[in-house]
Amino acid sequence: MKATLALPSDDKRWRMVNATMRRHGYSSSALIEALHTVQQAFGYLDETALQYVAKSLRVPLSRVYGVATFYNHFMMKPGGTHTCVVCLGTACYIKGSPQILETLEKRLAIRKGQTTPDGKLSLMVAHCVGMCWLAPVVMLDDDVQAEATPAQAATKIQEWVSK
Amino acid sequence: MTTKLPQSQLPEEEILRVAEQEQEEKSQYQRHIYVCMGAACLAAGSATVKDSLSEVVDQNGFAGRCAVHGGGCRGLCAEGPTVTIEPDDVLYGKITPQDAPDIIKNLGKKRPLERLHRPTDRPFFLRQQRIVLELAGKVNSERIEDYIASGGYKSLLKAVHEMSPVEVINEITRSGLRGRGGAGYSTGLKWRTVAKADGHPKYVICNGDEGDPGAFMDRSVMDDYPFRLLEGITIAAYAVGAEQGYVYIRAEYPLSVRRVQNAIRQAQRLNLLGNQIAGTAFNFDVQVRVGAGAFVCGEETALIASIEGKRGQPRPRPPYPATAGLWGKPTLINNVETFANIPAIIRNGADWFASIGTEKSKGTKVFALTGNINHSGLIEVPMGITLREIIYDIGGGIPNGKRFKAAQTGGPSGGCIPEEHLDISMDYESLAGIGSIMGSGGLIVMDEDSCMVNVAKYxxxxxxxxxxxxxxxxxxxxxxxxxxxxxxxxxxxxxxxxxxxxxxxxxxxxxxxxxxxxxxxxxxxxxxxxxxxxxxxxxxxxxxxxxxxxxxxxxxxxxxxxxxxx
Known part of the structure; x- marks a missing residue:
């Protein structure tokens, strides 16, 4: 039996991370599952988390970093309070979602994948959210904006961030 | 495991009893209302529709006569939230919670509510042939009892009690089923290779990493028919001799993850997963693995690397996963839709399945029909149907009087089919012949306003x-x-x-x-x-x-x- 490593801090969320790794017997194959739990609990992966997972699973830190940066789902920086996702699926693309993205990038003065300086909004893109009949789709957190035009989307976001 | 259950026949009787009980319970109600709980309808607010329907049923004293259930997808995703009323087979679309009293009041009347009614005798439904989606939204995706009462798990019991693994493989081979992930490799041959491969233990993996933009067929199967998927996977495991299975689901489908996990727990409870399944010596269990947003993980060797906790990078083949896959052991990898076909083939026989489709492409294919088309949604059609029939009969043509320009199949790995090939037969060989592929089933229709260079760039x-x-x-x-x-x-x-x-x-x-x-x-x-x-x-x-x-x-x-x- 491997001795359980001391948790990085008193934060209770570390116990969730440890529980995931324990459920998989601290096997190295639990790496992705463990990182999922870290991201669910903390919202992103920081160096402390990567080191803790690496040591617990006895996996080189380089491999943990490699996995964390390989997969698009894992975030290495905290996201904004709100997330706006512009769908760039095929149906949305041919119905004009690139123009929506361009307008939003200009209005918010950030690029896709970035967060506004005040930490309020992250602008993300998705390759298909699977609601093609509503194309073009913009998602504001869990709200779906169907058949959006660039101007509509921008106004909506303005309203929604100032809330 | 040497421990034996007290009576080896008990589990099967138990399952029959569950089915009877469920049917009896259902027969107490005159009407069953199924509210679609698929991802598309949920996004359109079907959960609140279901709540308000239940509320109205309770308030108006219909409680003993009418039951409200969460159901699955009817394919008319653009009309969500949809509601199906049985046994009248009435389909309503675009329902709001405010419509609930009208719907309940109208129950039992001869004519359905005109303003919400979506007639099912239209070509959209009539031209389809459903095998994978045969339960057509009329089964609760969160209750194994409902699935069993609808005839579920009969195929698994038939396989483990009446057939040897070799017989199961022969049946699948004879049916002519080919991989629905896109490449179209013979499923029976793949199973045989894994069954014959040396090495222990063996694994079964279900590839639910549906990454093509514009494709949501597998999501619907995992969301709406998770039990059927598990049944197919379990039959496959029995055939190839595997004891452990994984369902790899992409992180973008949290609902699928929850539904499949729930289905696994319920199947374990009824001993349809676990040790000594249905009283036989066959042991098999399944775990869910969640992807992390990498399209390349749809490739089988990359998917295996991802399950092993590594970066999802592919490796050269051979050796194929059938001989050296997960942890270097023989591994069967099939797509979600492939597994979902299995129970129907075992139940109705290989000859029945082989009678559908074309000479080399048997059975049906589920397509996600989207883009510049009147009726977007999820359709299942027999192989060999023409593209023209799909677009103009089922899909209702191009909106706003525009001209058809091209249809894109196979996502980023496929091609565009122009107007002159509208009468192409939708099967693996014909599509490959004009430089496209069947792919996993995304079918995006483009009108004259689409620039093909821009699409290629995309x-x-x-x-x-x-x-x-x-x-x-x-x-x-x-x-x-x-x-x-x-x-x-x-x-x-x-x-x-x-x-x-x-x-x-x-x-x-x-x-x-x-x-x-x-x-x-x-x-x-x-x-x-x-x-x-x-x-x-x-x-x-x-x-x-x-x-x-x-x-x-x-x-x-x-x-x-x-x-x-x-």
């Missing part, structure tokens, strides 16, 4: 960002192809660029390590083949016939590709 950008970077042809080649396409849409490309584009496509196609790179040039090659004049107009005349691209005659200072290349 898919190449996708492949470039999703390339894992392991092999150079794919990592560098896709970026170079993208650069040329980008220049073409900006109006800075020359005729020699077009030549280079074709050379690059040929190189990437033949030298890439895995399917992602090998198929990445397909959208470019197929648009070059059928819409070469559009490329020439961009290059020579510096104009975009569809009016999509903004062409600047002066060369761009730099190309904005760096950010996307990792």
């Amino acid at each position: 898919f190449m950008e996708f492949c470039m960002t999703e390339s894992c970077g392991k092999c150079i042809p794919c990592r560098v080649g896709t970026a170079q192809i993208y650069r040329i396409l980008d220049n073409t849409t900006r109006g800075t490309a020359t005729l020699s660029d077009l030549e280079q584009l074709e050379m690059l496509c040929d190189m990437v196609r033949h030298t890439s390590l895995c399917g992602l790179g090998q198929a990445a040039p397909n959208p470019v090659l197929s648009t070059l083949r059928f819409f070469r004049d559009e490329y020439l107009m961009h290059i020579v005349e510096k104009r975009c016939p569809a009016g999509v691209c903004h062409l600047h005659p002066e060369p761009a200072l730099y190309n904005d590709t760096k950010e996307s290349v990792r």
